[in-house]
Amino acid sequence: MRWRLLAELARSDRQVRELMGLVGQQQSLTSYHLGQLRAGGLVTVRRSSADKRDSYYSLNLLACRNLLAEAGASLHDGLRLVPAALAPPGPNPRRPDQPPARVIFLCTGNSSRSQMAEAILQQMGGDRVAVVSAGGQPKPLHPNTVRVMSESGVDMTTRHPKQLSQFLEQHFDYVITLCDRLREVCPEFPRAGNLAHWSMPDPAAERGYAPFQRTAEELRTRVAFLLHAIDHALPSREGRETRA
Secondary structure, three states, X not given: OHHXXXXXXXXXXXXXXXXXXXXXXXXXXXXXXXXXXXXXXXXXXXXXXXXXOOEEEEEXXXXXHHHHHHHHHHHOHHHOOOOXXXXXOOOOXXXXXXXXXXXXXXXXXXXXXXXXXXXXXXXXXHHHEEEEEEEOOOOOOOHHHHHHHHOOOOOOOOOOOOEHHHHOOOXXXXXXXXXXXXXOOOXXXXXXXXXXXXXXXXXXXXXXXHHHHHHHHHHHHHHHHHHHHHHOOOOOOOOOOOOO
């Protein structure tokens, strides 16, 4: 049961009622096992920014990575696992005739989270990806978005917000929402491949610069894992949520 919950959360952040349907269990049992996974540090939970009565559960990717490696060594030295490096993957594994994976990041304003995710994936993914970001109600880039990305050597001064409606008919291998509010009202992308949600609070809703630094750090971790998923992706059924 817990492994099934982890597998679903590896594909996308989820609410309890979604997980209940996916694993076919009642809320009490689902919540109990989620509590055990939280106690073990494998799962985290955040209150939804759209409906404060709901929460989103997320897989702690780094904790799972480290504990899986330790599990092998605890059984036998010959089973010692070496986790994949979280630095950008090596040379582009895609064939010369294979187009780059197309990714779009979405949030409400396209002023901070999705813009950072776009820039980080471009920086880390290089020519293996073609990435854009957009918002349901675009507004100008937040100054701290420009500032935090400049610390990583990314110039955001010429970037601008984009309306998601202009991308609805385009094909994307990965459609990733970062905003709880947008996720719950997001229009359908009819030509989407894999759908995922990363539940992340809006750093602009908090005071100071530190929230932008935390957001950028979390995005770097998630994007690094996403790149591994892209590099090792198998053909998937259209519309299926994958490990993003």
